[in-house]
Amino acid sequence: MLTIKKENAILGATVENLDLTAPLQETDKRELSKALAENHVLFFRDQVISHKNHRDFGLAFGTLQSHPSYPSIDGHREITILKNDAENPSKIDEWHTDMSCRPIPPMGGILVGRIVPDTGGDTLFSSLAAAYEDLPEALKKSLEGMTATHSFAFGFRDSLAEPGGRERLQDAINKNPDVVHPLVRTHPVTRRKLIFLNRIFTSKINGLSKPESKDLLNSLCDHMVQDKYVCRFKWRQNSIAFWDNRSVLHVPVNDYLPALRRMERVVISDTQAPA
Numbered sequence: 399m400l401t402i403k404k405e406n407a408i409l410g411a412t413v414e415n416l417d418l419t420a421p422l423q424e425t426d427k428r429e430l431s432k433a434l435a436e437n438h439v440l441f442f443r444d445q446v447i448s449h450k451n452h453r454d455f456g457l458a459f460g461t462l463q464s465h466p467s468y469p470s471i472d473g474h475r476e477i478t479i480l481k482n483d484a485e486n487p488s489k490i491d492e493w494h495t496d497m498s499c500r501p502i503p504p505m506g507g508i509l510v511g512r513i514v515p516d517t518g519g520d521t522l523f524s525s526l527a528a529a530y531e532d533l534p535e536a537l538k539k540s541l542e543g544m545t546a547t548h549s550f551a552f553g554f555r556d557s558l559a560e561p562g563g564r565e566r567l568q569d570a571i572n573k574n575p576d577v578v579h580p581l582v583r584t585h586p587v588t589r590r591k592l593i594f595l596n597r598i599f600t601s602k603i604n605g606l607s608k609p610e611s612k613d614l615l616n617s618l619c620d621h622m623v624q625d626k627y628v629c630r631f632k633w634r635q636n637s638i639a640f641w642d643n644r645s646v647l648h649v650p651v652n653d654y655l656p657a658l659r660r661m662e663r664v665v666i667s668d669t670q671a672p673a
């Protein structure tokens with residue numbers, strides 16, 4: 399029987415007594431779904447899993463999607479490779495929701511640590527529900543009904559500016575036009591309200607002037623990532639993090655160069671647009 403050990407009161411829990419090389423039993427799947435909704439992100443240690451195990455674990459929770467611009471495992475288009483070292487440092491250094499620029503953003507991500515630096519390279523997660531619940535009531539009221547634009551082209555603006563970037567990404571840009579999402583969404587399982595913005599993909603808050611949009615975006619993004627809403631995951635080889643992409647922002651800490659950090663990720667599709 400698997401066990402769930404909370405890492406802190408707000409978010410994050412470690413799952414023990416579960417072998418992910420074996421098919422996931424229905425009862426374990428239900429326990430994990432429940433634990434994920436409650437804790438926002440689940441951690442696993444010492445799981446020496448194959449690519450097929452990784453894919454099957456993701457498939458237990460929904461359909462999988464590939465990434466429009468990242469490399470993937472041969473024969474497993476759905477497993478994205480996130481490999482960074484001194485020659486290829488990570489370009490992701492902002493808190494974000496994965497692919498919030500999609501009409502239906504992913505419900506979750508499952509990241510496996512394949513090559514983990516001796517020090518550094520942690521991942522931070524913050525609770526969007528706790529951050530929302532702490533907002534002053536007047537601000538909550540004023541955010542009701544507001545929307546924001548999320549943009550793939552905005553999210554990949556640094557890559558686009560690189561030599562050849564526009565050519566490499568044009569097809570993905572064409573296939574991922576800007577989308578509008580509610581600024582506050584309700585989690586489909588827990589019914590908790592969540593602030594739904596991030597500095598990577600949110601290009602503007604609609605209905606505001608440019609400076610007003612920037613100010614509100616900055617103040618809400620700063621609010622969401624205060625230490626009291628954050629848990630830190632220290633990777634070891636064969637560790638796994640499974641996050642609810644609706645409930646958290648996350649960010650890698652890029653403090654390990656020149657060491658190599660190689661992670662592999664599957665992204666699980668959601669079934670409904672944010673509302």
Ligand SMILES: [Fe+2]
Pocket residue numbers: 494495496648
């Ligand atoms: Fe991410």
